[in-house]
Amino acid sequence: MGETIKFLPPLAPVLARRQAIIADLKDLLPPECLVHEERALVPFETDGFIAYRNRPLCVALPGTTAEVAAVMKYCHRYGVPVVPRGAGTSLSGGAIPETDAVVLGLSRMNRILDVDPANRTATVQAGVTNLSISDRVGPEGFFYAPDPSSQLACTIGGNIGMNSGGAHCLKYGVTTNNLLGVRLVMADGEVVDIGGKALDSGGYDLLGLICGSEGQLGIVTEATVRILAKPEGARPVLFGFETPEQASACVSAVIGSGIIPVAIEFMDKEAIAICEAFAHAGYPLDVGALLIVEVEGSDAEMEDMLQKIIAIARQFEVKTVRESQSAMEAAAIWKGRKSAFGATGRIADYICMDGTVPLGQLTHVLKRTGEIVEGYGLRVANVFHAGDGNMHPLILYNINDPEEAAKAESAGNDILKLCVEAGGCLTGEHGVGIEKRDLMGFQYAGRDLAQQMAVRAAFDPDWRLNRSKVFPLEARSA
């Protein structure tokens, strides 16, 4: 259990009323939709950031917007903190509750409400999983573009909370670029609709604010997302390079040449070995770095684009070029990449970083990352979205060795500082959560954070929604 990161101290009056709160919430929800027995609460203690956990006051599982609004109204009236939760796959502790919080789980709101091919939109409840949108609209020739690695499990509500990306956002953008409207339950239980099927919404861009707000501005219960015509075909190609430097220089050259592939993924030697052992994707083991470059279109288009990319890769002495020859091979290539975090978890505990850097800084940051981790006597595996500079160094350590755990945390902090110094940011898609909360000062001056907090207060003046997250605790009193 981690101890470095503190949660806000629980509100004693709320803890004291626990039984009354449970009884009252039971009246607002169908039977079985309020979880409060000690053992049943265990799964809600943490999320994908397992080093920290807290047992919540109770868990409400509403099935409709009206039920969400009723719970929110109640919590507003009695000053009860609320922590929204989708599938609980957050890697930054975004869904870890405080002990005085009601967890508001949206997993029961899992219906696709409307698919509109003529306007290319889908309207879904917040608990719908990311992948199920594409599954549903696929037969009609469409797909939902953002594809975080956890897409089988993670929900659209969570994606909105963290503005999730994925491998293909180089071409299609992240959640904020694919979101047209939301139904939002405010901190006081009022329901507002923002945006809709029109391409732009009127007034201030509140949709843009809500996306990536980590559950601090309200509870999204429904979302209208943009769906896109499925490309005719997609083909990933593996490029193996002697050194990581050559691979990252190749990324810059491809982008600089005017070709934008759908995805460019990077893996270093350590990550290749880990993923290959798990997925048997046929990754070359004799190279220092690997790129997975994916192009889309008709066969002729893909061929044309691939030849241009291969010519660029040759300038960087590419060792291996392997085009996938079948849908199965293509799937295996992606399986290796998408299971990178899981595969790594089989051999060691790890901390996954999520800093993003300008493309021109990739080589430098990669090299320094290796040196930093080595300096702490630890190992690192790099696997990330190179096309958009979103790095994911996995720092390997033993969670049961407190000294090693502390070193891993320090190494992670050093790496994030490095990303910010290189002109980048702390987190590209995993969110700040509690994990990076105390590092926000690396990136923002006090007045920048104060302005963000002032905007936050316009939505949640009492600071009850996911209140331990994002903003450093000491910055709040200022």
Added chain:
Amino acid sequence: MRQFHYPRSEAEAADIVRSHVASGTAMKIAGGNTRALMGNPVTADYCLRSTSLSGIVQYNPAEMVMVAKAGTPVREIEAALAEKGQMLAFEPMDHRAVMGTSGEPTIGGVFAVNSSGPRRLSAGAARDHLLGVRFVNGKGEVIKAGGRVMKNVTGLDLVKLMAGSHGTLGFLTEVTFKVLPAPPVSETVLISGLGDAEAAVAMATVMGLPVEASGAAHLPVTVRHRYLNNRLPEGEATVFRLEGLKASVEARLAKLVSAVAGFGLVSRIAGPESRILWQEIRDCRAYADGTSRPLWKVSVAPSAGHRLVAALRLEAGVDACYDWQGGLVWMRMESDPEADVLRAMIRSVGGGHATLVRATDAVRSHVAAFEPQAKGLAALSARVKASMDPSGLFNPGMMG
């Protein structure tokens, strides 16, 4: 007489704002002031302009990112990008022709009004390309938000909030935005003779195909002659744009043509003509008519655009043309802006919003230029405004 401030640095801009906080005097915010008819008239004796904060700060083509001071002319930015084969993918509109204004549009102004052209349909709006901002808030503090990377979820996204806020939340001093490779080839496929409703079906069909159309517009017969100096074929023109590498465009074009063959007579517009046509569509050439007759920019679900126009025609004198697959409707009213009728009909076709882009001063002073919001949302917006500009110094009256 209005007095003007032209700060030469961000620090100077912050000093000016602080002095206005002290005196409690409001300011109009402007860049090149070429979009001067946007919104309701601002009541302020002072105007804070960004035109002396000018210049490209950083541009590395391989990173596809540019940093520029807010007052930099769009012309200068587009020239620098063109030199490296890149572009602003969202195609910001030049409002001078429809508004009858002069001067130089600035990059700050582009983002302040979230101005996006035909490629908004495929590449996203201005706000989707804005990565970072620096601005002076209503307390006179210099605030930084976002950064210069494409993926960034570090804190609240004040960048999006600033985009399209029409200078009511802060004074932009610097913007950082994503740029993209300019496609070497641009081709247009044109279907002649479709009514508005048929055109809507044709456009939805094409946008549902894997041909990556980067524009879908419909120019009814009342406006068709205003494009390409009246060189478009007879009848209504429903147009689609394909862009990219030559081989790819050719392949997609063949696919598109065969898919729309059943709709009507199909022709092609190639190369430079195609580029000019889409520039004219971007700038709403149809209603760049030298008049000040009310012009609405209406945003609805793409399939609702033509239904809205058909319904409105029964009640009011209106002429209309369509971009964004029908989701952007330009409406020029005969005389009265008919705001209430229009807005009621927008609600009846499934919702959206109407912005008054042009009208006489008299009309602009009594018709809400931006769509009035539902009560809860309006209250929330007012709180957001107060969190950025607590004394209401910036552009009072602009957004109603």
